[in-house]
Amino acid sequence: MGNPQRRESGLVVDERGHVRVLTLDRPERRNALSAALQADLVEELLRCAEDGNVRAVVLAANGPAFCAGFDLTEIREQDLRGERFRPPMNRPTRALFEVVTETPVPIVAAIAGAAVAGGFELALACDLRVAAPGVPMGLPEAKIGMGANFGSVVLPKRIPMGIALELLYTGEYVTSEVAERWGLVNRLVPADDVLPTALGLAEQIALNAPISVRRMKETAVKALELPLWQALRLDVGPNPYLSEDREEGIAARLEKRPPRWTGR
Incomplete structure (x- = not known):
């Protein structure tokens, strides 16, 4: 790898030739998406779009989880302070998942641990997904009164409607093996091979025009x-x-x- 740069939010940015690796590095919070981490991801993805040297992106994570979704502790603290909660699409900043889908270079998600709630939505927003066996995936938002706005729109476009609605309505998880059968996972590889496989796919893409x-x-x-x-x-x-x-x-x-x- 090159010379990784870690942001205060917990985002690590690294260059690998024409591939830029973005790593979530908040393992103690299961890589939950704080407001600062979301902002830094958006900013870095916009830079990737503007940088002609970047031909593919790998989105990875450190620790046992890929991403546990939005930082509920941060949201709870805001509620206790009486701050107004704005839904994801009604904020003055760009919505992270929307930016991921609009980034003009392919994004490969390297999922070695749980991808749930907003973490599953983040994986869904990526173009390709490499996952380890036994990884929990799902949208538990109905269990905590959240909305899964992105997942509610995107998941029924990726898998049969009845299956998507069951996942949304029940909030239950499935494993990465099941997700692979549905076509949500491109490669299912041992945990130690997740990042190398994702990098290999990104590098293969970067060889093309x-x-x-x-x-x-x-x-x-x-x-x-x-x-x-x-x-x-x-x-x-x-x-x-x-x-x-x-x-x-x-x-x-x-x-x-x-x-x-x-x-x-």
């Missing part, structure tokens, strides 16, 4: 609910067909050499 990958992500996300004829003509993101990288990619293939991408 960044302008093509950014176009694919934006098209896939925005075309998901559109009729076919509209989706095919969406034309969002950078246009690889008119790029210098398209010429370079074809030349490199014919000359049997690695391409030299410029992102133009």
Whole structure:
């Protein structure tokens, strides 16, 4: 790895070539998403979007849990102080999960421990998920009077409606093995292999033309609910067909050499 930088919020940022690794480092709080950690994640993801050197992101975590969701202790303290609670989409700052989905480079979640509540929503917002066996996943928000706003919208788009509603209504967890059968987990590997596998996927992505990958992500996300004829003509993101990288990619293939991408 490069030279990791740790923010006061508990976010560790590290460079690995064209891959940026963002690690949640609040193990004593099961990597709960405090307001400060959410803000730093949003800021760093926005930087990834602006940095042409970043071609993929890995979202990882230290400790026994991937993420336990929003920091309930922090929320409780705010309630006791009489502070107004604002729902996630009614805040003056960007909603974290929305930013994850809109970040133009692919994001791979490395899930070696429990991903529940907002932690499961964070994993759902990522493009690819690598998980260890036996990891609990789920949305217990109905058990504590929260809303699971992002999960309520996204989960029924990822798995059959009846299964999604059962998870939402009951608040019960499933294991990563079950999530893999549903297609929510891309790779199921031993815990020690989760981060290396996620990095391997990110590095494989980073070998490809960044302008093509950014176009694919934006098209896939925005075309998901559109009729076919509209989706095919969406034309969002950078246009690889008119790029210098398209010429370079074809030349490199014919000359049997690695391409030299410029992102133009």
